[in-house]
Amino acid sequence: MTKDSLQYLQQLVETHGSAGYEQNVQTIFRERVAKVCDRVDTDILGSVLAVANQTGSPRILLDGHSDEIGFLIRYIDDSGYLFVAASGGWDEEVIVSQRVLVHTANGPIPGVFGKKAIHLMDPEERKKKSELHQLWVDIGASTGAEAKELVEIGDSITMDAGFRHMLGGRAVAKSFDNRAGIFCVSETLRGLKKNIQASVYGVAAVQEEIGLRGAKAATYAVDPLIGIAIDVTHALDIPDANKRKAGDIKLGAGPVIVRGPNVNPKVFRRFVEVAKKKEIPYQVAASGIGTGTDANVIQLSRAGVATGLLGIPLRYMHNPCEMLSLDDLDNLVKLLIAFIESVTAKDDWTP
Numbered sequence: 282m283t284k285d286s287l288q289y290l291q292q293l294v295e296t297h298g299s300a301g302y303e304q305n306v307q308t309i310f311r312e313r314v315a316k317v318c319d320r321v322d323t324d325i326l327g328s329v330l331a332v333a334n335q336t337g338s339p340r341i342l343l344d345g346h347s348d349e350i351g352f353l354i355r356y357i358d359d360s361g362y363l364f365v366a367a368s369g370g371w372d373e374e375v376i377v378s379q380r381v382l383v384h385t386a387n388g389p390i391p392g393v394f395g396k397k398a399i400h401l402m403d404p405e406e407r408k409k410k411s412e413l414h415q416l417w418v419d420i421g422a423s424t425g426a427e428a429k430e431l432v433e434i435g436d437s438i439t440m441d442a443g444f445r446h447m448l449g450g451r452a453v454a455k456s457f458d459n460r461a462g463i464f465c466v467s468e469t470l471r472g473l474k475k476n477i478q479a480s481v482y483g484v485a486a487v488q489e490e491i492g493l494r495g496a497k498a499a500t501y502a503v504d505p506l507i508g509i510a511i512d513v514t515h516a517l518d519i520p521d522a523n524k525r526k527a528g529d530i531k532l533g534a535g536p537v538i539v540r541g542p543n544v545n546p547k548v549f550r551r552f553v554e555v556a557k558k559k560e561i562p563y564q565v566a567a568s569g570i571g572t573g574t575d576a577n578v579i580q581l582s583r584a585g586v587a588t589g590l591l592g593i594p595l596r597y598m599h600n601p602c603e604m605l606s607l608d609d610l611d612n613l614v615k616l617l618i619a620f621i622e623s624v625t626a627k628d629d630w631t632p
């Protein structure tokens with residue numbers, strides 16, 4: 282990965298934006314693609330739609346989602362503690378004791394998720410997993426009035442966890458789900474040659490984590506023939522993962538090409554063909570349902586879209602220390618570019 286790409290990736294994951302609050306992330310994405318696109322629009326939900334080779338055919342949509350999981354302040358008590366609603370799927374075990382940022386009208390302020398210390402628990406309590414309403418965010422305020430001068434109901438809260446390089450070309454950060462996806466979208470737009478036939482819409486979609494909401498509206502607007510979602514997928518090379526249940530996906534073994542009813546069989550086959558031809562490492566995962574990714578709503582837009590789904594192997598999903606392999610990102614971008622370059626206006630994608 283080039284230094285410039287790495288810097289951009291780090292900037293993406295160190296920017297904050299849970300569902301409905303993605304604006305700062307979108308600004309970075311827009312700036313990244315502005316020079317290589319014919320136009321860059323932001324829709325009324327906040328999704329960014331950037332198109333390269335606008336007059337080409339067919340229209341291909343590339344989708345990543347810009348939101349991360351987070352929280353919203355729901356209640357401020359008289360002592361100045363903040364109680365929150367979840368935005369996206371949190372494991373309460375992960376939340377306990379984390380450092381967070383509360384995003385206020387006047388900028389971010391630090392907080393921590395507090396919980397009663399082990400010494401204060403009775404033996405039964407010690408065994409139990411916390412529930413979200415039993416946790417609170419402590420910003421150091423002494424009274425409710427003091428807290429309310431700084432924060433408002435509905436302010437968003439995200440994890441305060443930066444990017445860090447790890448051994449073996451791996452990295453950890455919060456929100457690789459799915460800043461890694463919009464990273465791949467923008468770097469693909471930037472890497473396309475001028476002589477492609479297709480027009481390529483790169484979408485940084487909002488509000489995926491709360492029900493695939495931004496992609497639904499954006500796909501309707503673009504009206505593509507082909508739509509490719511790029512999202513993280515579980516790496517199973519961890520202790521205790523049951524491969525019989527979940528399959529065998531590894532970190533660093535290449536992007537994942539998903540196969541199943543949520544994916545057009547010819548789109549799947551084309552991805553495999555171009556990966557082999559260009560000697561790009563890849564892995565295949567099967568999903569027997571409409572996936573929990575934007576690919577689900579992309580496929581069902583209007584009269585249907587020839588849909589593909591590429592996965593970025595990720596350990597510790599929905600955790601402030603999500604881990605991925607930087608090589609997998611580079612290879613996913615190569616795979617997307619090779620796919621797009623192979624698409625002609627004459628291709629028939631009907632199964």
Ligand SMILES: [Zn+2]
Pocket residue numbers: 458490599
């Ligand atoms: Zn997610």
